[in-house]
Amino acid sequence: MKRIMKYGVVLVGCGYMGATHLDNISNHPQVNLIGVSDLVEEKAKEFADRYQAASWSTNYNDYLVRDDVHIVIIATYPSSHLEITRACVLAGKHVLCEKPMAPNLKDAAEIVQLGSTAKTKVLVGHILRHNSTFQRVGEMVRDGAIGSPVVMRMSQIKKTVDNWKSHLALLNQVSPIVDCGVHYVDVMRWFTGAEVVSVSGFGQRLEPDVPEHTYNYGMINVKLSDGSIGYYEAGWGHNMPNENLKEFIGPKGRIRITYRTHRPLEEQHLGNLIELEHYPDGRKEEFNIDFSYKPTGSQFQYLIRMIEENLDPKPYLQEFYRALEVTILGDKAIHEGRTIACVEQRLPDVVNL
Ligand SMILES: NC(=O)c1ccc[n+]([C@@H]2O[C@H](COP(=O)([O-])OP(=O)(O)OC[C@H]3O[C@@H](n4cnc5c(N)ncnc54)[C@H](O)[C@@H]3O)[C@@H](O)[C@H]2O)c1
Known part of the structure; x- marks a missing residue:
């Protein structure tokens, strides 16, 4: 082009x-x-x-x-x-x-x-695909730094202050499990290269102005085809803490991401922190990932590349469709109080797009 x-x-x-x-x-x-x-x-x-x-x-x-x-x-x-x-x-x-x-x-x-x-x-x-911290951890997991299968613990819980109206507008359309869960289910599939085989979960409506058909706190538990498992926990509300856990544990070690804003003030200029602890020798490595160039900028730059190098949008679109599919099934699992087998639920017309 x-x-x-x-x-x-x-x-x-x-x-x-x-x-x-x-x-x-x-x-x-x-x-x-x-x-x-x-x-x-x-x-x-x-x-x-x-x-x-x-x-x-x-x-x-x-x-x-x-x-x-x-x-x-x-x-x-x-x-x-x-x-x-x-x-x-x-x-x-x-x-x-x-x-x-x-x-x-x-x-x-x-x-x-x-x-x-x-x-x-x-x-x-899907901003995490353009986030250098997640790109680096994804490489580490896929290169076997912590072995396989892995346990993926991910939460994003937000204390809403002056942006409650905007969260309510979103809650009227999608649950917090779908809204942000698409990122983290995508991370689970991306890091392991495996497919999600089943999803279950629970949710709770904790504030009176949350629409009655939904919840503002929830968690989904996911099993993948390589034996890996993961959870994603989401919460929006006035009583929530600000918590952000991103941890990956395997038979050979553990990786944890700490966002720049969650580090002590005197370390924030170093960017995001990746900690890798090896098992069984207990050796620890730390990587500071520069965060001065934001993922939103990298994502926009990727769109320019797609345009100028005529890159195929299909692989990403299909990956993101799959992530959405799992979170929507997770939402259904929460409402119906059961575990849902994901592969059987696929819509045949999009599998081969
Ligand atoms: N990538 C991320 O990390 C991330 C983070 C937060 C939100 N989001 C996503 O961004 C989207 C917006 O969320 P937000 O937090 O910015 O919400 P917001 O309430 O802050 O902003 C949404 C704006 O869109 C406007 N709007 C709604 N419908 C419109 C239309 N048809 N035409 C023109 N304007 C319209 C609203 O008036 C509002 O000003 C959501 O899909 C949300 O999931 C992504």
């Missing part, structure tokens, strides 16, 4: 994740921020001002008719991802769409289909 010196970029969804994207790319030498869009006028105006976008709109379609728009970043809630992605692809725009790619497998299958057949590129924002 022809290299464009400056890509005309539009952001749809001026919230937390929209800001994370623009913080990392608004000064990118190949980016011309054409516009920002949000259903809420004040948010669109505020973002246009903050990131010096040339324009703003409450209707993203305004941008799809313009020839100077090449890339649309979608950072809205999951129920709108398919509609906006479809409109962008039909208008000949490249898409970087936030995860989870959709709130259900039917929409997700259509996004995989669209992305696999479009002339333009579609990348779903």
Whole structure:
């Protein structure tokens, strides 16, 4: 594909994740921020001002008719991802769409289909694939640093303070197990190279304004085809601690990731920390992973590579579909109080996409 010196970029969804994207790319030498869009006028105006976008709109379609728009970043809630992605692809725009790619497998299958057949590129924002800390740990696990099978312990629990409204909007569409679990089920499959064979879990609704059909704390337990097992624990709420555990244990050792922000203040400039403890000799190694270049920037750079080197979007889209599938089955397992065998549940029409 022809290299464009400056890509005309539009952001749809001026919230937390929209800001994370623009913080990392608004000064990118190949980016011309054409516009920002949000259903809420004040948010669109505020973002246009903050990131010096040339324009703003409450209707993203305004941008799809313009020839100077090449890339649309979608950072809205999951129920709108398919509609906006479809409109962008039909208008000949490249898409970087936030995860989870959709709130259900039917929409997700259509996004995989669209992305696999479009002339333009579609990348779903599974940011950990572009995070150098996770890339490094993935290499270590796959290279046998801790042996196999592995136990994967992962939690992401957040005390919500001033962003509760935004979490409630998400909870109306997907549970915390689906919303962030897509990252960690993807990590389990990516690190082991194995398929998820079954999922079970539990959830609890702990706050009165959480919609009655869902929960704001939950956990899924996953078994993989190589004998590895893992759990993902998620919680959003006023009574939650801020906790972030990422640990991988095998017969030959243990790896733990500590995010920069969870390290003592005097160590934070060193970036993220990876600790590797070997068994049985107890030898310990530590790796500091520079975090000055953010994964959101690397992810955007990967989209540019997809465009300029004509990279196939299919493998990633299929991986992310699988991760979503497991979390949706995990959600079902939580609601039905049983263990679900994943492979039998696959939709035949997307297996061979
Ligand atoms: N990759 C990550 O690590 C990560 C982290 C947080 C959130 N997310 C994902 O990002 C997405 C957005 O989450 P958030 O936390 O930024 O939410 P948010 O509430 O902070 O922002 C969402 C914004 O989208 C706007 N919006 C909704 N529908 C729209 C539409 N059809 N057109 C234009 N604007 C629309 C809302 O008004 C709101 O301003 C979700 O899919 C979420 O799962 C990803």
